[in-house]
Amino acid sequence: MNDHVLNKIPEWRSRAGLSQQELADAIGVSRKTISTIERRKFTPSVQIALKLARYFKCSVDELFELGE
DSSP states (O other): OOTTSOOOHHHHHHHTTOOHHHHHHHHTOOHHHHHHHHTTSSOOOHHHHHHHHHHHTSOHHHHHTTTO
């Protein structure tokens, strides 16, 4: 993931009171996937990005602060 892209997932997950495992279970991925996305070591596929955006009821742009 590009360094200029700010990943909102850790913040929003924390606000929702979810562990990485709970979020992973909710969207059907592994906890390791959530961890690597949060640490910006892995760029999520379009499918995972859409699942995350749906879960948090936002756009992919909002979730990853694209276009800023």
